[in-house]
Amino acid sequence: MYQPLLANRYLRSRIIPLIAVAAVALCVGLVIIVVSVMSGFLDMLLNSGRTLMGDVIIRYADPGIPHYDLLIEEIESRPEALAATPVVESFGLLKLPYGNRTEGVQVWGIEPASFGQVVDFKDSLVWTEAPPEVRKFADEMNGLEIPVFEKLPRLDPESDDDDPGVILGVEIDSAAKVRRMDGSYEVKAPAFWMPFRDVEITLIPISTSGALEKPDNRRFDVTNEFQSGVYQIDSRRAMIGLETGQRMLGLEAAPIYDTRLLDETGELERIGTYPARVQMILVRAADGVSPEQLRDSVNLAYSAFAAKIDDEGAMTIRPPDEAFVGIRTWREQLRDLIGPVEKERELMRILFSIVYLVCAGLVLSIFWSIVHEKTRDIGILRAIGASRPGVLGVFLAYGLVIGLVGAFLGALLGWSVVVNINSIHEAMGEPAPDWTWITAFALAAVMLLTAIHAGLRGGMLRTLLSIVGALILAGVGTALVLHRGFLMWDPAVYYFNSIPNQVDWSSAILTMAGAIVFSVLGAAIPAAKAADTDPVKALRYE
Amino acid sequence: MNASNDKTSAHATDEPVLVASGLRKTYRMGRVPVQVLKDASIEIRSGEWVAILGASGSGKSTLLHLLGGLDRPDPDGGMIRFEGRRVSDFGGAELNGYRNRSVGFVFQFYHLLPELSVLENAMLPCLVPNRWFSATLPLLAALIGGGVGAVVGSTFGVDILPTADAPTPSKIALLALTCGVLGAAIGVVIFQLGQILAERTRLRHGPQAANSRHTLEEFGLGHRLRHRPSQLSGGERQRTAIARALASEPSILMADEPTGNLDATTGREILDLLKKRHDAGLTIVMVTHDPTVAEYADRVVQLEDGRVVESTV
Numbered sequence: 125m126y127q128p129l130l131a132n133r134y135l136r137s138r139i140i141p142l143i144a145v146a147a148v149a150l151c152v153g154l155v156i157i158v159v160s161v162m163s164g165f166l167d168m169l170l171n172s173g174r175t176l177m178g179d180v181i182i183r184y185a186d187p188g189i190p191h192y193d194l195l196i197e198e199i200e201s202r203p204e205a206l207a208a209t210p211v212v213e214s215f216g217l218l219k220l221p222y223g224n225r226t227e228g229v230q231v232w233g234i235e236p237a238s239f240g241q242v243v244d245f246k247d248s249l250v251w252t253e254a255p256p257e258v259r260k261f262a263d264e265m266n267g268l269e270i271p272v273f274e275k276l277p278r279l280d281p282e283s284d285d286d287d288p289g290v291i292l293g294v295e296i297d298s299a300a301k302v303r304r305m306d307g308s309y310e311v312k313a314p315a316f317w318m319p320f321r322d323v324e325i326t327l328i329p330i331s332t333s334g335a336l337e338k339p340d341n342r343r344f345d346v347t348n349e350f351q352s353g354v355y356q357i358d359s360r361r362a363m364i365g366l367e368t369g370q371r372m373l374g375l376e377a378a379p380i381y382d383t384r385l386l387d388e389t390g391e392l393e394r395i396g397t398y399p400a401r402v403q404m405i406l407v408r409a410a411d412g413v414s415p416e417q418l419r420d421s422v423n424l425a426y427s428a429f430a431a432k433i434d435d436e437g438a439m440t441i442r443p444p445d446e447a448f449v450g451i452r453t454w455r456e457q458l459r460d461l462i463g464p465v466e467k468e469r470e471l472m473r474i475l476f477s478i479v480y481l482v483c484a485g486l487v488l489s490i491f492w493s494i495v496h497e498k499t500r501d502i503g504i505l506r507a508i509g510a511s512r513p514g515v516l517g518v519f520l521a522y523g524l525v526i527g528l529v530g531a532f533l534g535a536l537l538g539w540s541v542v543v544n545i546n547s548i549h550e551a552m553g554e555p556a557p558d559w560t561w562i563t564a565f566a567l568a569a570v571m572l573l574t575a576i577h578a579g580l581r582g583g584m585l586r587t588l589l590s591i592v593g594a595l596i597l598a599g600v601g602t603a604l605v606l607h608r609g610f611l612m613w614d615p616a617v618y619y620f621n622s623i624p625n626q627v628d629w630s631s632a633i634l635t636m637a638g639a640i641v642f643s644v645l646g647a648a649i650p651a652a653k654a655a656d657t658d659p660v661k662a663l664r665y666e
Numbered sequence: 667m668n669a670s671n672d673k674t675s676a677h678a679t680d681e682p683v684l685v686a687s688g689l690r691k692t693y694r695m696g697r698v699p700v701q702v703l704k705d706a707s708i709e710i711r712s713g714e715w716v717a718i719l720g721a722s723g724s725g726k727s728t729l730l731h732l733l734g735g736l737d738r739p740d741p742d743g744g745m746i747r748f749e750g751r752r753v754s755d756f757g758g759a760e761l762n763g764y765r766n767r768s769v770g771f772v773f774q775f776y777h778l779l780p781e782l783s784v785l786e787n788a789m790l791p792c793l794v795p796n797r798w799f800s801a802t803l804p805l806l807a808a809l810i811g812g813g814v815g816a817v818v819g820s821t822f823g824v825d826i827l828p829t830a831d832a833p834t835p836s837k838i839a840l841l842a843l844t845c846g847v848l849g850a851a852i853g854v855v856i857f858q859l860g861q862i863l864a865e866r867t868r869l870r871h872g873p874q875a876a877n878s879r880h881t882l883e884e885f886g887l888g889h890r891l892r893h894r895p896s897q898l899s900g901g902e903r904q905r906t907a908i909a910r911a912l913a914s915e916p917s918i919l920m921a922d923e924p925t926g927n928l929d930a931t932t933g934r935e936i937l938d939l940l941k942k943r944h945d946a947g948l949t950i951v952m953v954t955h956d957p958t959v960a961e962y963a964d965r966v967v968q969l970e971d972g973r974v975v976e977s978t979v
């Protein structure tokens with residue numbers, strides 16, 4: 125067998141294979157870096173979305189799901205579910221304590237204990253203690269009481285005299301504080317630090333028949349602020365207690381009277397109770413259970429629950445028909461949020477497949493010239509009796525090795541850049557250290573001297589290369605001197621504190637396999653063409 | 667010069683190994699057809715040395731290429747028989763075998779592979795025949811590597827998929843496929859590496875290497891075995907080319923102006939070397955435009971106007 129021998133010699137005996145390997149590696153590395161960062165960004169977005177939603181969401185808009193405690197019991201009895209929590213949801217108006225500002229917000233009524241079991245609620249709370257600037261302010265105002273932040277904030281009041289609590293999305297109040305580079309907050313105006321203040325929330329209940337009723341307006345203590353990392357949520361959502369929410373929205377348990385029968389005392393006779401309702405139940409999956417599996421299990425739980433209520437008797441309020449209840453995974457629920465980012469990533473992938481094709485063209489043309497140069501060799505091999513597939517084998521092996529080495533070097537390149545992307549980014553954010561541009565200029569000077577030396581001795585190639593090198597180094601040096609630091613990824617603008625630094629290995633492997641296939645094809649096509657020509661014609665080539 | 671017919675070698679038999687009759691070959695220069703061979707017939711008997719003499723451009727190389735199976739005559743343009751079999755009817759594999767084992771070809775311009783050493787060039791004909799494993803083993807390596815890759819891909823594919831990508835069966839299948847491609851590539855490359863290592867000794871010390879080494883030593887190239895063709899003189903290159911043509915012990919050696927590119931002294935050395943082989947029984951068909959070179963042959967024929975005529979010289 126001569127194929128490995130010859131492929132090996134071809135690979136080692138010229139500089140072009142090195143150029144081909146470098147081209148493949150650069151293309152692969154480039155695609156891996158960009159796709160990894162995009163995927164990482166999407167992942168971070170999704171994880172923070174999931175943090176606020178659990179794995180599966182049951183949803184039925186007004187008038188809501190009655191007997192939800194039974195449904196939760198049914199769900200929690202299943203092994204796929206870890207915990208479930210009820211949530212009421214409504215749009216409301218939020219009046220901020222300054223500037224007479226009123227914002228439209230999405231109000232969630234939650235039960236902090238069970239809510240904390242379903243989502244990473246505690247970690248999303250911004251304040252664990254009052255920041256120093258606030259404490260200083262409180263001292264100056266002597267006697268201003270600094271709130272104590274509990275791990276599980278109390279939202280529903282203990283007595284009717286207390287104000288209920290609210291947790292605001294951290295972006296709702298954007299005036300009093302400024303986000304720092306590390307993602308924490310600096311309170312600019314301690315007087316308006318939200319935990320010191322009260323807000324007013326107005327909710328409009330909807331009757332069971334679907335009509336708007338009299339708006340309900342209450343004052344709330346700001347207990348804390350939360351940060352999910354998703355701007356759309358952090359700027360729009362306020363969380364209050366479940367009971368408070370139910371009461372304001374008319375979703376609490378209520379007696380049912382028969383309006384036709386007035387008893388002797390002139391009062392309506394009570395014939396039953398309209399149970400309390402919620403519009404959402406969030407469910408968290410047990411370890412190792414996928415959201416999709418949990419969704420199927422929750423579907424079954426809902427059917428069992430509905431069947432159980434049906435048996436209770438004629439006067440009970442039945443839960444809505446399963447067909448109208450939305451039972452979705454968080455991924456399905458956040459479609460509108462995920463969709464654009466996913467589209468963006470697909471777009472990037474498409475753009476990069478064009479880059480990919482350009483790289484493939486590059487690889488193809490490199491191979492074309494290499495193989496074309498080998499036409500005479502192919503003629504010789506055919507003349508001494510090598511078969512067409514045999515000759516092709518040489519170039520298949522050749523392209524395969526270049527593709528494989530290039531793909532792995534590219535993966536290495538992509539990996540090292542992605543893993544260090546934050547330090548690279550940080551370094552770019554600083555002005556370049558002096559030694560970098562001094563070195564660049566010194567090297568440029570050395571290159572220039574080499575060029576003069578080579579020019580005097582008459583070496584054209586060395587003169588040319590040295591001049592080009594000197595110019596490039598001088599350019600790099602100038603750029604370094606002028607570089608004043610520049611942050612592309614500003615955590616104050618983008619939500620995450622750091623750039624994603626995980627390699628998306630699924631895309632990486634796809635890219636590597638593609639690179640190999642194109643390299644093999646690039647070598648095989650011109651080789652097949654040469655193998656098909658008669659040896660005499662191939663030998664005449666010169 | 668008129669004694670050429672008397673030199674008929676003792677080895678020559680009446681049995682013709684190679685018979686060509688009525689060969690026609692037309693080249694197309696644009697739209698103008700140029701008939702180079704019009705009705706060329708020749709018989710080569712086993713053990714003889716035939717010189718085909720002709721002016722430059724008379725079609726000698728064309729004729730030799732047809733005889734050596736490197737090119738085909740025009741359709742219905744005569745026929746060539748080798749040991750009773752029609753060369754023009756040969757399929758791909760048979761033709762490769764014919765080029766490889768039945769004839770050895772020596773070109774005017776040596777045509778050595780520049781990346782191989784002298785020894786490797788000389789033994790190349792022994793390396794090129796396809797054996798059952800030459801395609802099967804790499805394919806097997808690709809299959810094993812691909813299989814392992816696909817299994818790994820489908821097992822761990824879910825883990826490396828970004829959270830954002832729902833692990834749908836088609837995505838897992840795509841991952842398994844791409845891992846399979848990677849695995850196959852790795853498998854083949856590992857196999858080839860192994861083969862390079864395994865063949866290294868065979869290439870230097872196997873029986874074929876010993877054979878070629880022996881020939882090269884006989885040709886005075888014993889100290890040049892590991893040199894590249896570019897490091898050799900013209901005569902040394904041609905001797906390497908002859909060693910290559912003899913490597914598979916062919917029935918006929920075909921030489922196309924073997925001395926055409928060499929000075930007189932070196933040319934004579936080459937011819938002496940051929941003569942030594944001829945005396946040992948080698949059948950030679952040699953093409954030349956030089957009557958002094960043709961003198962070495964037992965029999966000289968002339969190519970004139972696309973036909974072969976017995977030499978009257």
Ligand SMILES: Nc1ncnc2c1ncn2[C@@H]1O[C@H](COP(=O)(O)OP(=O)(O)O)[C@@H](O)[C@H]1O
Nearest residue numbers: 693694695702721722723724725726727728729
């Ligand atoms: N592939 C080809 N295409 C066109 N003309 C060719 C081709 N090969 C050879 N010829 C022409 O055929 C004639 C004979 O060529 P060739 O056999 O090489 O002659 P010789 O070897 O006797 O010098 C020449 O005129 C040459 O130009």
Ligand SMILES: [Mg+2]
Nearest residue numbers: 726727922923
């Ligand atoms: Mg010629």
